[in-house]
Amino acid sequence: IADVHVATWRAAYPGMLPDRVLLGLSPERERAYWRHAIATQGCVGFVHVAEDESGGIAGYGSAGPARASGLGxxxxxxTLYVAPDHQGRGLGRGLLHAMFARLRREGRNSALIWVLAANPARYFYHAMGGMPAAQRRERHFGALLDEAAYGWADLSAVSGARERAKRHV
Known part of the structure; x- marks a missing residue:
């Protein structure tokens, strides 16, 4: 997970995050963070991973209860990250659907994700049926960053569409 995190941030965020943040990313620090977060289930809810052909981690996502109240x-x-050399193969779509299914099993029938507004990958969420839900400006790493939320008001509709598509393939 740590290696995917570092690789995706370095590939996705140049020009959006301060260079010192990207250059300062450390797989060792990220490994320690994820070991602790997964062991204590602290601040991550749950984690899903996508494996490559050799059993290595090619992508991951984490989800749980909505942290912001008042958005419905x-x-x-x-989080949802797929290693740059594994993008375009449907892993992100599969991870997102798996997390939606888990959220539904937990009784959470709607969900949102926050993404940097300047990140062109945000349109993936629109293509996945997410609708613009909110905007905010937050301070991260000493910089004010614009974020956009994409939301799915009914996760059962997303799952139903996926199942219908599977039957027609």
Whole structure:
């Protein structure tokens, strides 16, 4: 997970995050963070991973209860990253659907995800049926960053569409 985190941030966020943040990313620090977060289930809710052909981690996502109240969403996708050399193969779509299914099993029938507004990958969420839900400006790493939320008001509709598509393939 740590290696995917570092690789995706370095590939996705140049020009959006301060260079010192990207250059300062450390797989060792990220490994320690994820070991602790998964062991204590602290601040991550749950984690799903996608494996490559050799059993290595090619992508991951985490989700759980929505952290922001007042937006009308019960669940939140906290992270969704696919290693740059594994993008375009449907892993992100599969991870997102798996997290939606888990949120539904937990009784969370709606969800949102926050993404940097300047990140062109945000349109993936629109293509996945997410609708613009909110905007905010937050301070991260000493910089004010604009964020956009995409939301799914009914996760059962997302799952139903996926099942219908599977039957027609």
């Amino acid at each position: 969403f019960a669940g939140e996708v906290y």
